[in-house]
Amino acid sequence: MTTRSVLISGASVAGPALAMLLARAGFDVTVVEIAPARRTGGYAIDFSGPAHLTVLDRMGLLPDLRARATGGRTSRFVDETGRTLFTLPPEFTGGDLELPRAELSELLHDRGSTVEYRYGDTITALHQTAGSVRVSFRDAPDQSFDLVIGADGMHSVVRGLAFAPEEECVTYLGYQVAGWDLPNAWDLKGEIHLHNRPGTLAGLSAAARNPARADAYALFADPSPHVGRADRHRRLEQVYAGQGWEVPTMLAAFPEATDVYFDQVARVAVPTWSTGRIALLGDAACGATLSGTGTGLAVVAAYVLARELTRTPDHAQAFARYEQIIRPYAARTQGGSSPAELLAPAGRLRLRLRDLILGNRVGRALALRAGGKAAPGPDLDDQ
Numbered sequence: 001m002t003t004r005s006v007l008i009s010g011a012s013v014a015g016p017a018l019a020m021l022l023a024r025a026g027f028d029v030t031v032v033e034i035a036p037a038r039r040t041g042g043y044a045i046d047f048s049g050p051a052h053l054t055v056l057d058r059m060g061l062l063p064d065l066r067a068r069a070t071g072g073r074t075s076r077f078v079d080e081t082g083r084t085l086f087t088l089p090p091e092f093t094g095g096d097l098e099l100p101r102a103e104l105s106e107l108l109h110d111r112g113s114t115v116e117y118r119y120g121d122t123i124t125a126l127h128q129t130a131g132s133v134r135v136s137f138r139d140a141p142d143q144s145f146d147l148v149i150g151a152d153g154m155h156s157v158v159r160g161l162a163f164a165p166e167e168e169c170v171t172y173l174g175y176q177v178a179g180w181d182l183p184n185a186w187d188l189k190g191e192i193h194l195h196n197r198p199g200t201l202a203g204l205s206a207a208a209r210n211p212a213r214a215d216a217y218a219l220f221a222d223p224s225p226h227v228g229r230a231d232r233h234r235r236l237e238q239v240y241a242g243q244g245w246e247v248p249t250m251l252a253a254f255p256e257a258t259d260v261y262f263d264q265v266a267r268v269a270v271p272t273w274s275t276g277r278i279a280l281l282g283d284a285a286c287g288a289t290l291s292g293t294g295t296g297l298a299v300v301a302a303y304v305l306a307r308e309l310t311r312t313p314d315h316a317q318a319f320a321r322y323e324q325i326i327r328p329y330a331a332r333t334q335g336g337s338s339p340a341e342l343l344a345p346a347g348r349l350r351l352r353l354r355d356l357i358l359g360n361r362v363g364r365a366l367a368l369r370a371g372g373k374a375a376p377g378p379d380l381d382d383q
Contacts, residue, residue: 003028004313007135007145009123010152011038013045013101014282014298016108018149019115021059021306029115030145032137034122034157038109039259040102043179043215044070044208045295048095051329051377052296055303056097058380064107068099070208074191077355080244086359092367093292100208101295123148126161128276147315148278149305151298154268156284162275172225175265175340177218177289178236181207182253184214186246194343195245198351201344202240202247216250216257219290221346225264232262265289265340273327274319281305286327288334290343297333300377301326329378 004027008015011033019029047053047065056062072090079085109117118140125136132144150158160166186193188206194217195202203217220239227235233254240247254260268287273280282298304325308318345351357363 004146004309005144006030006147006149006309007032007123007133007143008149008151009033009156009158010150010282010284011035011105011109011117011119012151012153012282013104013108013295014284014302015149015151016105016112016115017059017299017302018151018281018306020108020112021302022309023112023114025306025310027309029112030118031115032118032121032123034120034152036120038105038117038119043101043261044073044098045101045104046093046095046292047097047296047299048293049296049377051300051380053096054377054380055300059299059303061107061111065097065099065104068103068107070098070100072098073205075194076191077194077196077358078245080195082245085355086364088358088364092364095292095296103209104295123157123161126158126278128278133277146277147309149281150278150284151281151302152284154263154266154283154287154289156280158278159270159280159284162278163270163272163280169268169270171267171269173265173267173289173338173340174221174223174346175338175344176220176222176227176235177261177263177265177340178232179215179217179261180254180257181259182214182216182250182257184212185249186214188214193246195243195247196344196351196355197243198348199344199346200239200243202243202245202250204246204250216253218250219265219340219344221340221344225266227262227264229262232260263289265338267334267338273323274316277315279305279319279322286330286334288338290339291334292339293333297330300329300380304378304380325378329376332376 006027006029008031011031019031023029075088077085121137121139124138127134133148134144136142150156192205199221201219205215207213273285305322308321312318345354
């Protein structure tokens with residue numbers, strides 16, 4: 001069989017996972033990423049349940065990931081003076097395996113040694129023919145590929161060019177989420193410290209591998225889904241104005257942060273995940289901010305898509321089988337109410353009720369039981 005060429009847009013987790021697997025199977029794989037370089041920061045990610053761990057094992061990654069695991073962390077909710085209100089055990093928010101996102105990304109890149117990564121560029125146009133996809137780039141010359149995969153996140157360029165405008169696929173859920181790095185001036189160690197006011201959450205934790213640095217978190221209700229890059233600091237200052245605890249120090253550090261994440265809390269729904277020779281993967285197909293399962297879902301989906309493309313030269317059949325297997329699994333993992341409503345309840349009564357439930361031993365146990373089971377995985381041995 002002639003070697004098939006595949007272009008993957010996006011170099012976070014889903015894209016490199018698929019690239020590694022396809023390269024192993026003999027595909028000619030190129031990954032294009034708009035960021036100028038691979039991100040070395042980022043926050044902890046979790047894998048939970050048999051589906052995640054089985055796929056990581058089959059990919060040959062599980063021993064290395066276990067060696068890099070950080071273990072879960074206690075979440076300590078505090079008032080404006082820093083007094084503890086209640087704590088949540090690591091298993092409440094963690095999974096079976098936790099590690100820094102950057103270390104998973106590094107491992108996937110290293111294992112995909114024959115993959116060509118192009119940083120600092122992006123796709124601007126896609127033109128399908130009977131035998132290929134002609135791709136235009138912002139900087140590189142046009143090039144044809146047998147297949148194109150959009151693994152470029154919730155705001156997918158590929159999805160916008162080949163499927164539908166973002167406003168038809170992304171539903172805003174009323175919150176913004178942000179994260180940034182700053183000096184660890186608090187001698188933070190193995191806990192996440194969290195502080196609420198109605199409709200807002202602020203958090204601090206030590207960086208996973210560098211105790212001299214800390215990670216700051218912000219989650220807040222916002223009627224507007226769009227916050228421009230230049231307006232981020234101003235919006236945080238407006239929303240968190242007058243708050244105590246460590247919030248003023250956190251906000252003051254934002255302009256000097258070297259690793260910033262800022263996005264809306266939203267869900268992605270696309271009627272079909274493929275069109276011709278183009279398909280979607282990960283958050284581009286079925287993203288849900290703060291779900292806690294997005295990374296594991298992305299890796300499982302990449303494994304299934306690579307398997308189906310390897311089994312048959314008929315890309316349409318492979319794409320259909322991949323979607324048939326993964327879409328129900330994605331629906332199970334990404335459904336329900338947004339965790340933002342639990343983490344930053346909008347309203348004093350809701351916040352008090354949340355604190356009453358989670359501050360009580362029985363309430364914590366019931367909440368952990370309700371949310372502690374990983375969704376049943378797909379049939380990974382499906383023929």
